[in-house]
Each structure stands twice: as structure tokens, then as C-alpha cells.
Amino acid sequence: VQLQASGGGLVQPGGSLTLSCGAPGKIFSVNEMGWYRQAPGKQRDSVATIKPWNYGDEKMYAASVQGRFTISRGAGENSIQLHMNNLTSEDTGVYYCYFELWETDSGPKRPYWGQGTQVTVSS
Numbered sequence: 001v002q003l004q005a006s007g008g009g010l011v012q013p014g015g016s017l018t019l020s021c022g023a024p025g026k027i028f029s030v031n032e033m034g035w036y037r038q039a040p041g042k043q044r045d046s047v048a049t050i051k052p053w054n055y056g057d058e059k060m061y062a063a064s065v066q067g068r069f070t071i072s073r074g075a076g077e078n079s080i081q082l083h084m085n086n087l088t089s090e091d092t093g094v095y096y097c098y099f100e101l102w103e104t105d106s107g108p109k110r111p112y113w114g115q116g117t118q119v120t121v122s123s
Helices: none
Strands: 004-006 009-011 017-022 029-038 044-053 056-061 069-073 079-084 093-102 109-113 117-121
Antiparallel strands (some): 029 044, 044 056
């Protein structure tokens, strides 16, 4: 499974960006999807995650992005988006999409990472 992420770039403080990530191909089931961020010189931290449930998706956000970022399903079957509003310089970093999934009904649950997309917030 190769995740394909896109949408990063340079944006001014207060601006918005939307990141997209998809997992093309046949997948048995997804346990969790999300976005992580790694700022320069820091560890990779969770930004937002989404867990599919039978009765709706469970979404979680880091405190630093609550109310500004929204994670949602993308247009494709196994795809997600991260809508980022009111961006600040603290949001600068490389954003990685993450899927935890079963490729087959008999295989193990595994984590997969996208290649990372740079987001730079600067005037």
C-alpha cells in the first residue's frame, strides 16, 4: 500500500491550506487514518485522526489545532483530507498522512505512512 499525499505549500499567517491523502488499491479494512506533523528539530506528533465506525467517524485533534483544523473523508474510498485554517508559524512542518489497515482479511493490521508534504507558514 502506497499512500499518496499532496497539498502542501507556502502560505501567509492567517491563511488556509487543504492536504489530501489516498490509499489506492484494494484494502480489506481501515482501522485508523490521520495526519502527523514534524516541525524542524522536533518529534513527529499527531495532528488529527479519524476512526471509521459503523455509526459515524470518531475524530480526534491535537489541542494546538482544535477549532482550526478539520479532518474529513476524501472523495475516494480510502482517502482523507486535512483542512487547515488560520494558520500560524507554529504550524510549519512536514505533514505525514498515516493509515493503519488490514490489506486482507487474514493478514495483520499494519501502519503505513505517506511521503510527507511540506507546509510553511510565513509572511
